[in-house]
Amino acid sequence: MRSKYVSPIAAALLATVSLACTKSASGTKVTVEKSLVNTSGVTQIAINGFDPVAFFTEGKAVHGEPEITSTHEGAVYMFASHEHKESFNKEPGKYLPQYGGFSALAASYGSLLPVDISTWKVRDGKLYLDLNPEYADDFHADFASNVEKADAQWPKLIEKNKELNAANVSE
Template identity: 45%
Template sequence: MRRQILIMFVAFISVTTFGQTAAKRIADFNLDKKTAIQGYDPVAYFTQKKAVKGKATIVATYEGVTYNFSSQTNKDLFLKNPAGYEPQYGGWCAFAMGDYGEKVEINPETFKVLDGKLYLFYNAFFNNTLKSWNRDEVNLKKKADANWKKIIN
């Protein structure tokens, strides 16, 4: 009897913790109808070194956030290590997160893979923030990491 109660308690905690995590991620991440990166394939940034639009028919959800993929192979790679392919800072502009700690939209075709992590940037109206990021990457990354921790905690 004690064992059953313990198992039920652990299951309840797991479900409620996941639910809170998923809800928090949905609230904090840059999503369009719960889909990240405006439907672009997160794995393609690493494997093809370019932004590739995913297909609405090849999807996976990780802790409440949905990703589209351009191929089943990319989806399978993602499912083996979802956290490794997710964009940093919830998919918001890395420069804005570092410069002033704000959630700013991105252009999914303006990106950088650095130390095995995906960073996305705003790029519109003659303002490509990737160029600004590159000028002070070390400091901006430290600030962005700290600012994002404040948002997600």
């Protein structure tokens, strides 16, 4: 029977190959300044253009408006309203997705993988995203343990990928 998700070794290999290339199939880019942020396109848009505040205040994924943006740690966040932008600017850490907007389950295995926005979930006041619904289900099935593992891996992922930045990873 075929596994519904990628093994940790395969995920690590996939992440390494994706990061080594100047452009992945999804167009995902990595922005590194103070942190590691999953962005796409030359515009450095994070979270695929979705409003990070709306996940918390509206309980759903809402596209941001291109004319309402803020830049944080090299990534551009789009907002559905000026009020959401103001909330984000006051407390960006409250609204940023965990693990730079990369797959939470992959982060727990020490890998970076892109996300499907439909997997979003706010839990314990934090936004989690994942590669696909199966990854999200697995991550949340053993939530405490997976958060502990991902939290331990995240600084290592930042260090491992510190040489990457928006200037040398382009479309």
